Amino acid sequence: MQEPRTRLDLARIRAARSFIDPMFLNTPLYRCEALEPDLGCAVSIKLETANPVRSFKARGTELVASQLAANGTRAAVCASAGNLGQALAWSARARSLDVTVIASRHATRTKLDRIRALGAKLELVDGDHELARERAAAIARQDGIRLVEDSLDIETCEGAATIALELLDPAEASAPPFDMILIALGGGALATGVGHVLKSLNPTVEVICVQPLGAPALTHSFHQRRVVTTATTNTIADGVAGRIPIPPVLNDLLEVADDAVLVHESSIITGMRLLLAHAGLVVEPSAALGIAAILENRERFAGRHVVTVVCGSNVDVDAYWRWVGAAGVRGS
Structure with missing residues (x-):
């Protein structure tokens, strides 16, 4: 299969694993059946938070x-x-x-x-x-x-891309076939890295990027195929709250992403509640973007097997409980 025309290189991505501390590699991947009644589709989680910095970075x-x-x-x-x-x-x-x-x-x-x-x-x-x-x-x-520079420096993209090598590893017994992946979209390193590997090795997988409505610059840029900036951002998902996309990153994204969607803050919070109630995961708002996308368009994902990358869990405890709330968890 031919690689997409991006700045990334599959051989370098494979070689990158030897430079990454093993504690950040081979992160858990599992189907979370407890989420499925609320979401209406099969959902697998790629958990990138069980490490010393609690993110994929x-x-x-x-x-x-x-x-x-x-x-x-x-x-x-x-x-x-x-x-x-x-x-x-x-x-x-x-x-x-x-x-x-x-x-x-x-x-x-x-x-x-x-x-x-x-x-x-x-x-x-x-x-x-x-x-x-x-x-x-x-x-x-x-x-x-x-x-x-995150996302501009190719190392940040190719490091993130090693996640996709693990998603496609046939030795990973807990990884049933999937046909869609939902990726939080901030600067673009995660989306371009994972997307490059998937489109190189299994191009039938649909790559969908997710941003908050309050920080839509790269999503608007994707759909208009040019850099679109915003004057401000307004979202609890601070990890993806950029205003000025990087042109080479946008070019890479256009080659590997099938779609980019925007979600409401209320859906992000509901996604955080569901991940806590049904997966036992405390996540930051950016990590719940994939779940939020399913909540906002259940028909699109119905009957599909979706992977979502849980990309970070560095939260301010007080803010987290204001958003999620004990009552909200019980009611999920």
């Missing part, structure tokens, strides 16, 4: 940090809503690299605390993630250090 930062160490580069800076910063801090600490993370002052407190605990320098800006990206780029220029 370390698959990519392990590649980044390995290359930095091999090249003798000792310092790097990145902008992050929280998960990339944690992952880069973890990967850098293991290789004695210095990392600075730029984040919004309004980012999830739990994520910021973990970045500090992992030894990275943390600088906060009085704005959103796009302002943090600008500040990170300025520091990289000023200090002459490596700027790590």
Whole structure:
């Protein structure tokens, strides 16, 4: 089968596994039958949260940090809503690299605390993630250090792509055949990485990306086939709340995604409740986007076997319980 025309390379993706700490690989994949009465379709979960940074991001930062160490580069800076910063801090600490993370002052407190605990320098800006990206780029220029840009740096995409190798592994006895996958869409690393592998090795699988209505820039860009920006974002799914898509990432996405959809905040919250009540999973809002997409269009998914990637579980406990609520869990 021919690879899609993207920046990604299947041989590099296969080789990437040897640079990623095994604790981030071969994550659980299982059919969650308890969810199916509420959703009306077969649902399998790819669980990317049972690791030290509680998200899939370390698959990519392990590649980044390995290359930095091999090249003798000792310092790097990145902008992050929280998960990339944690992952880069973890990967850098293991290789004695210095990392600075730029984040919004309004980012999830739990994520910021973990970045500090992992030894990275943390600088906060009085704005959103796009302002943090600008500040990170300025520091990289000023200090002459490596700027790590999520989704633009191919390592972040190809690290995420290793998830799809595991989805298609015939040795994975708990992985029955599936015909659709729902992927949270933020900067695009997860969607382009997983999508590239699936379209290379099993192109009949339908790749559907999901964003909140309050942060729709990359979804609008996908449908209009050009970069569309937004002035603001308004969503609890902070991990996917970008305003300015990256042109090469959009080009990659157009080659591997079949569709991109937008979902309401209420559906995201219901998805979080269902994952807690029926799968025992505490997830951040971005990780519930796949479930939200099914809730909003049950007819589309009826009779299908859908995989959803549970991509992160770094939540502020107080905010989580405000959203989910004990009464809501009992009523799910």
